[in-house]
Amino acid sequence: MSFDYAILVRNKTRLELLIERFNTKAQAKFYIESLGGQFEEYESENDRFQESFALVQRQLSSVIKNKIVERTYLPSFLFNKKQVVVVVGQDGLVANTAKYVNGIPIIAINPDQERYDGVLLPFTPQDFMPAVERVMSNQFRVREASLAEARLNDGQRLLAFNDLFIGAASHVSARYRIAYQGAEENHSSSGIIVSTKSGSTGWLSSIFNMTTGMTRFVDSDQKRSSPPALGDKELLFVVREAFQSKRTQSSLVAGILHEAAPLVVESFMPTNGVIFSDGVESDFLQFNAGAIATIGVAPEKARLVLKG
Structure with a gap:
């Protein structure tokens, strides 16, 4: 079977959500620091995620076209068997995605091993591509969950x-x-x-x-x-x-x-x-x-x- 797209599922980082709320990064920083928080943690978390996500997308693009789907749009997105589903995020994002893909195998990537336990995230941005190739050639193994x-x-x-x-x-x-x-x-x-x-x-x-x-x-x-x-x-x-x-x-x-x-x-x-x-x-x-x-x-x- 040939595949049309890889679907990259991601969630917004905490920094991205703050910028949406306060319009600019500077205003978000002022809000966090005025409450005594450490804005650097939000920045470093976001930087690590963006770096990992860019690496995943760059490698995928060398073998298959890809589209990004934000978690918010999962309930309305139409998945089909000609898509390779790749989730980049925390364990909860894998759980959220699994409900909507109708049995399509999920390749789950941990973008930040220092922050996320990754119980459901066996792959890293550096080692996931062989899994993509196995899925595309129908030679992969899965863990099934009810x-x-x-x-x-x-x-x-x-x-x-x-x-x-x-x-x-x-x-x-x-x-x-x-x-x-x-x-x-x-x-x-x-x-x-x-x-x-x-x-x-x-x-x-x-x-x-x-x-x-x-x-x-x-x-x-x-x-x-x-x-x-x-x-x-x-x-x-x-x-x-x-x-x-x-x-x-x-x-x-x-x-x-x-x-x-x-x-x-x-x-x-x-x-x-x-x-x-x-x-x-x-x-x-x-x-x-x-x-x-x-x-x-x-x-x-x-x-x-x-x-x-």
Whole structure:
């Protein structure tokens, strides 16, 4: 198969966002330094990224035409199988991209090894080109990762690489009915987190840290708890801060989801109900009264290109 373009996915640096906000670099510098911040850190971070990105683009241009897609435009960009997808940025950008490429293999590059851990970023600007050549010749290996899916009763759907949040857009309580493995409850809570295997060390782990700390407050001998190990086709849901009252319950607060055991949530929120994925609040489904969401493992998988 011949390829038309390489799609270079990137996010704006903190300095670029500051300049957008304050119109000029000088004004951005004045703002940061007036608050006691070190503007040099923003500059050095930006310089390193721009240098890395330019190197990636220069090398790609020698073998294939390329286009740049900013993270903001991922939900509306149309990916196809004749594109080589190259992500340059942090791990979160890989997660954001994986939801929209419909199984196209992703070559993920760490532009700054001193700043970014790069759990999902096996390549550097200096060593990624053999991976591009392997993808173009269909001789590559991938790590496949399951995605979570929220599907509404009107046909809308949203995917997540790490986790889904189901709740209210503000800090008010979320009101809904939850159904899982034959049990149902009405809830008033801070929302539901549904995590994939890939995301279990992120937001989900912080919830377990909180519950461990609270339990230790009561019992100092309590051992540290952590999320259970998930299979490739499993998700884990956790209800945050369920409130028990005459009309709401708090027993159905966690469980493992798989093909035969999805999670069904019916919204009781007249306004401001949302479902968003991977911490990106701007990419969401409205989840207001009358909406019913079925949560489970998506049929698609993320495919991350491996070294060698």
